Amino acid sequence: MWTAPGGAATVAVDAAAPFMQFVPGIDAGELVGVSQGRELFLAAWQAAPGQRAQLDGLGPLFNANACSACHAVDGRVAPLGEEGRTTSAILFRLGDESGAVHPRFGGQLQHQANAGPAEGVVSWSRQADTGAIDYTVRLIDPVAALDGWRLGPRISPQLVGMGLLDLVPEAQLLAYADADDANADGISGRPHWVLDDDGQRRIGRFGWKAIHSRLRTQNAGALHQDMGLTSPVHPQESCTSLQTDCLGAPSGGSPEVSEASLLAITDFMTVLAVPERRISDAAVFDQGARLFDRIGCAACHRPTLTTGSHPRFPSLSGQTVYAYTDLLLHDMGAALADGVREKDASGREWRTPPLWGLGLVARKAGARFLHDGRAGSLAEAITWHGGEAQGARDRYTALSAADQAALLQFLGGI
Ligand code: HEC
Numbered sequence: 391m392w393t394a395p396g397g398a399a400t401v402a403v404d405a406a407a408p409f410m411q412f413v414p415g416i417d418a419g420e421l422v423g424v425s426q427g428r429e430l431f432l433a434a435w436q437a438a439p440g441q442r443a444q445l446d447g448l449g450p451l452f453n454a455n456a457c458s459a460c461h462a463v464d465g466r467v468a469p470l471g472e473e474g475r476t477t478s479a480i481l482f483r484l485g486d487e488s489g490a491v492h493p494r495f496g497g498q499l500q501h502q503a504n505a506g507p508a509e510g511v512v513s514w515s516r517q518a519d520t521g522a523i524d525y526t527v528r529l530i531d532p533v534a535a536l537d538g539w540r541l542g543p544r545i546s547p548q549l550v551g552m553g554l555l556d557l558v559p560e561a562q563l564l565a566y567a568d569a570d571d572a573n574a575d576g577i578s579g580r581p582h583w584v585l586d587d588d589g590q591r592r593i594g595r596f597g598w599k600a601i602h603s604r605l606r607t608q609n610a611g612a613l614h615q616d617m618g619l620t621s622p623v624h625p626q627e628s629c630t631s632l633q634t635d636c637l638g639a640p641s642g643g644s645p646e647v648s649e650a651s652l653l654a655i656t657d658f659m660t661v662l663a664v665p666e667r668r669i670s671d672a673a674v675f676d677q678g679a680r681l682f683d684r685i686g687c688a689a690c691h692r693p694t695l696t697t698g699s700h701p702r703f704p705s706l707s708g709q710t711v712y713a714y715t716d717l718l719l720h721d722m723g724a725a726l727a728d729g730v731r732e733k734d735a736s737g738r739e740w741r742t743p744p745l746w747g748l749g750l751v752a753r754k755a756g757a758r759f760l761h762d763g764r765a766g767s768l769a770e771a772i773t774w775h776g777g778e779a780q781g782a783r784d785r786y787t788a789l790s791a792a793d794q795a796a797l798l799q800f801l802g803g804i
């Protein structure tokens with residue numbers, strides 16, 4: 391139970407910035423690139439032409455001007471602001487159950503622009519009966535209409551042990567998959583096969599629907615969709631052919647983010663450490679761990695994964711890590727569905743999110759849980775589980791108050 395959750399990639403918790411720590415043992419020669427990546431992650435990017443060519447090209451359409459505006463070093467940025475306003479830390483996919491995307495706005499709503507109109511802003515309200523959050527768009531672009539396209543809300547996750555998850559061999563994820571529920575336990579995780587930018591089919595592992603298979607493509611996708619920055623992976627601006635102001639705006643270079651910068655950002659993401667466990671009462675923590683297994687949480691939130699080997703960062707290689715995920719897609723039922731297919735994942739399917747570090751996230755005011763931020767606590771997140779997780783959820787609600795408390799202590803400490 392004192393196991394280091396990230397193996398050799400585990401670090402003592404820096405309370406001010408637990409999600410910004412490097413794994414131990416980085417070679418001095420590698421530190422340069424990693425530190426550059428960290429700067430690019432923290433930097434506020436500017437519209438072109440900016441004062442520093444390396445940091446310009448933001449937009450024309452974008453959601454935030456910095457990675458760190460959404461991925462805070464100390465946890466999740468509160469997505470639900472004052473008076474029904476959403477913050478930049480929640481973004482919205484636009485689509486439908488066929489996987490098609492909005493003809494004018496594309497697959498993601500950008501609420502900021504530095505050329506032409508932004509697309510729209512979203513406000514939130516709480517459903518009186520269920521407590522779920524409703525999101526309503528007000529379009530800014532005067533010639534657009536939503537025409538029944540569905541909104542897919544996505545809160546910004548904390549970033550923990552990303553390089554470890556990137557390094558888990560596909561065979562392990564396939565061993566956890568059971569698409570036809572052959573063992574009849576009601577759980578049928580399946581891999582989200584996605585076509586990568588290099589033409590290879592790989593298992594998606596990042597994002598709420600596992601739409602990106604590697605950190606490189608995840609980061610390039612974030613630069614492109616969230617910040618309006620082109621890179622070697624996405625050389626064209628994220629404007630649709632109907633968005634002429636966007637297409638005509640000045641560029642920050644072709645591409646705006648160089649291969650070297652993309653590599654640096656990806657190296658930085660790769661070396662993000664895992665904060666060590668926080669256990670105040672070992673007996674209660676162990677009791678919670680046993681319950682987590684017994685009531686079936688561990689059927690999806692698989693306690694361990696083992697990494698392959700990394701050519702440059704030895705502390706990531708061959709580690710048994712406690713991320714509590716199978717990185718597979720599960721049907722989580724109608725209440726969590728949003729009607730937006732992304733790649734091959736339907737509106738009802740979600741990737742099991744890793745649970746490590748969530749206790750640190752829960753400490754921060756305004757932290758929200760689940761893909762759309764509807765849950766205000768870990769306990770509430772559990773009671774929203776449906777679909778394949780209905781049985782585990784029901785077994786959780788049937789536990790005694792003391793057992794529930796032990797389970798929550800465990801969750802808060804992993
Ligand atoms: C506007 C807010 C926003 C910005 C800016 C942003 N992200 Fe994200 N990030 C998100 C959201 C939301 C997700 C989940 C996306 C999904 O479900 O597909 C995410 C997912 C990720 C993930 C995968 C996490 C996981 O657990 O699977 C990584 C890695 C990541 N972002 C890195 C970055 C980097 C690097 C940058 C800057 C280049 C960046 N992000 C910019 C909001 C943002």
Ligand code: HEC
Binds near residue numbers: 685688689740768782
């Ligand atoms: C069938 C697979 C499955 C089972 C069983 C399951 N979960 Fe989950 N869990 C998920 C998925 C998928 C999500 C993300 C759903 C969403 O965001 O809409 C999730 C989300 C969560 C979250 C919120 C994570 C975040 O980043 O906001 C917590 C906490 C959690 N689960 C704990 C548990 C506990 C405790 C149990 C046992 C009672 C359990 N889960 C059982 C698949 C499962």
